[in-house]
Amino acid sequence: xxxxxxxxxxxxxxxxxxxxxxxxxxxxxxxxxxxxxxxxxxxxxxxxxxxxxxxxxxxxxxxxxxxxxxxxxxxxxxxxxxxxxxxxxxxxxxxxxxxxxxxxxxxxxxxxxxxxxxxxxxxxxxxxxxxxxxxxxxxxxxxxxxxxxxxxxxxxxxxxxxxxxxxxxxxxxxxxxxxxxxxxxxxxxxxxxxxxxxxxxxxxxxxxxxxxxxxxxxxxxxxxxxxxxxxxxxxxxxxxxxxxxxxxxxxx
Amino acid sequence: xxxxxxxxxxxxxxxxxxxxxxxxxxxxxxxxxxxxxxxxxxxxxxxxxxxxxxxxxxxxxxxxxxxxxxxxxxxxxxxxxxxxxxxxxxxxxxxxxxxxxxxxxxxxxxxxxxxxxxxxxxxxxxxxxxxxxxxxxxxxxxxxxxxxxxxxxxxxxxxxxxxxxxxxxxxxxxxxxxxxxxxxxxxxxxxxxxxxxxxxxxxxxxxxxxxxxxxxxxxxxxxxxxxxxxxxxxxxxxxxxxxxxxxxxxxxxxxxxxxxxxxxxxxxxxxxxxxxxxxxxxxxxxxxxxxx
Numbered sequence: 001x002x003x004x005x006x007x008x009x010x011x012x013x014x015x016x017x018x019x020x021x022x023x024x025x026x027x028x029x030x031x032x033x034x035x036x037x038x039x040x041x042x043x044x045x046x047x048x049x050x051x052x053x054x055x056x057x058x059x060x061x062x063x064x065x066x067x068x069x070x071x072x073x074x075x076x077x078x079x080x081x082x083x084x085x086x087x088x089x090x091x092x093x094x095x096x097x098x099x100x101x102x103x104x105x106x107x108x109x110x111x112x113x114x115x116x117x118x119x120x121x122x123x124x125x126x127x128x129x130x131x132x133x134x135x136x137x138x139x140x141x142x143x144x145x146x147x148x149x150x151x152x153x154x155x156x157x158x159x160x161x162x163x164x165x166x167x168x169x170x171x172x173x174x175x176x177x178x179x180x181x182x183x184x185x186x187x188x189x190x191x192x193x194x195x196x197x198x199x200x201x202x203x204x205x206x207x208x209x210x211x212x213x214x215x216x217x218x219x220x221x222x223x224x225x226x227x228x229x230x231x232x233x234x235x236x237x238x239x240x241x242x243x244x245x246x247x248x249x250x251x252x
Numbered sequence: 253x254x255x256x257x258x259x260x261x262x263x264x265x266x267x268x269x270x271x272x273x274x275x276x277x278x279x280x281x282x283x284x285x286x287x288x289x290x291x292x293x294x295x296x297x298x299x300x301x302x303x304x305x306x307x308x309x310x311x312x313x314x315x316x317x318x319x320x321x322x323x324x325x326x327x328x329x330x331x332x333x334x335x336x337x338x339x340x341x342x343x344x345x346x347x348x349x350x351x352x353x354x355x356x357x358x359x360x361x362x363x364x365x366x367x368x369x370x371x372x373x374x375x376x377x378x379x380x381x382x383x384x385x386x387x388x389x390x391x392x393x394x395x396x397x398x399x400x401x402x403x404x405x406x407x408x409x410x411x412x413x414x415x416x417x418x419x420x421x422x423x424x425x426x427x428x429x430x431x432x433x434x435x436x437x438x439x440x441x442x443x444x445x446x447x448x449x450x451x452x453x454x455x456x457x458x459x460x461x462x463x464x465x466x467x468x469x470x471x472x473x474x475x476x477x478x479x480x481x482x483x484x485x486x487x488x489x490x491x492x493x494x495x496x497x498x499x500x501x502x503x504x505x506x507x508x509x510x511x512x513x514x515x516x517x518x519x520x521x522x523x524x525x526x527x528x529x530x531x532x533x534x535x536x537x538x539x540x541x542x543x544x
Contacts, residue, residue, distance in 0.1 A: 052436060054432070073440070074435045074436060075435050075436075075437075075438050075439055075440045075441070076438075076440075077438075078435065078436050078437055078438030078439070079438035080438075083436070083437075084436050086432060086433065086436075089430070090430065090433045090436075091430070091433070092425070092426045092429045092430055092433070093429060094425065094429055095422075095425060095426060095429070099422065100426075103422055103423070103426050103434070103437065103439075104437050106419065106422075107434075107437040107438045107439045108437075108438065161433075161437070165437055165438065
């Protein structure tokens with residue numbers, strides 16, 4: 001049996017009588033970029049929250065690198081190599097840009113909850129942090145408070161934080177939201193590069209920009225009313241009649 | 253002039269007491285959105301722990317008083333940690349239940365202390381210098397006032413260094429801003445929270461001994477009485493902001509003292525008026541909600 005970097009098996013979430021997610025079985029291979037699309041309220045962010053452990057599923061399971069993490073706490077999944085960004089904002093506005101990235105690097109390198117070590121002493125974490133800022137093009141902004149960054153720069157910093165965590169699976173919740181049109185190509189390329197030169201990382205991406213989705217994704221997962229409608233290559237998904245009638249409305 | 257100085261120093265000392273309670277409440281709320289109504293009772297526990305260490309009557313030596321301060325600090329921290337582990341932690345995700353359980357704990361602790369120590373006030377032991385007065389520009393000021401101000405300044409400085417220079421401090425500052433992301437990065441914020449709770453409890457317990465020497469007596473409701481003002485202080489200062497808490501504590505202490513003297517007892521009312529004013533003009537408090 002193939003071992004997926006990420007797999008959900010029959011994942012379900014009910015809150016009272018409401019069915020938020022129903023029987024979602026999704027797989028992502030190592031190095032694969034899977035775009036998750038669907039109208040608002042389709043359950044995309046809920047799916048992310050179940051994968052990361054913010055909510056516990058009422059049915060089904062989540063496997064990370066073949067390991068069942070369904071009952072595992074959020075921070076332990078993070079340590080196991082699951083990184084994510086949030087739809088709203090995932091940075092720490094009052095902290096300098098470098099300190100933002102350093103916190104993420106320290107979380108990954110361990111010893112972050114060691115009371116006795118001073119915050120600035122870890123040269124390795126600092127090196128990782130600087131490297132990640134370099135990769136997203138924020139090296140020159142290291143000493144700026146994250147809150148003073150432009151919207152686009154904040155989105156880049158979020159990616160730097162995720163990189164500093166050195167995860168094997170990355171979940172990005174609408175990283176393009178609020179970006180101006182001219183910033184989209186650069187960020188698109190950046191997101192593509194998150195997979196790493198050897199394709200060592202898996203990326204799940206919630207995105208509404210269809211051109212971004214079609215350009216980046218190896219496969220597209222279409223969500224509708226809490227169910228997974230289709231999971232296939234962009235070409236096949238676009239050609240799928242069910243997808244067109246349920247979500248896209250008109251043929252593209 | 254002498255009256256003004258006396259009122260200013262007394263007001264500052266009262267503000268210092270408010271700060272010693274409020275700092276812990278504010279940080280705990282900033283990080284985990286837990287509003288701990290039992291925090292005032294931690295001060296009372298600290299005060300009585302100090303009282304027990306003092307044992308004999310009358311004045312105590314400075315050495316014994318240092319022991320009292322240590323006992324109060326330790327008792328406050330211990331009470332806070334036990335509360336966090338046994339009552340707050342099992343109720344994560346349910347802020348209403350957390351709020352209610354701390355209200356209940358506060359009532360229970362006061363009743364327990366009344367049962368153990370009696371509901372009457374008892375004279376508190378202080379070293380001679382705390383009761384002695386110093387002449388400043390014609391006004392006689394008791395040593396305990398300077399003690400309260402000095403201790404609060406030290407606690408503020410220690411907390412600032414802790415938040416700015418240590419890894420836990422970094423996590424707490426980051427956690428106050430975006431707890432979800434800190435957790436997603438793989439950090440167990442709850443462990444940092446236990447420490448925040450312990451530190452807050454320690455400050456309150458220390459404040460208990462300081463309050464004992466400030467009032468010259470201790471009674472089972474001392475902490476819960478001060479708690480109400482501490483709550484107003486943190487709302488004015490901006491929940492989660494340490495600097496805001498310190499500034500608001502001084503503001504409230506001074507306002508209360510001066511108005512109680514010059515406007516015959518409207519000081520307490522004026523604090524509520526100030527609260528209303530701040531809530532109308534700046535609903536998030538005077539300072540932004542960060543652990544800065």
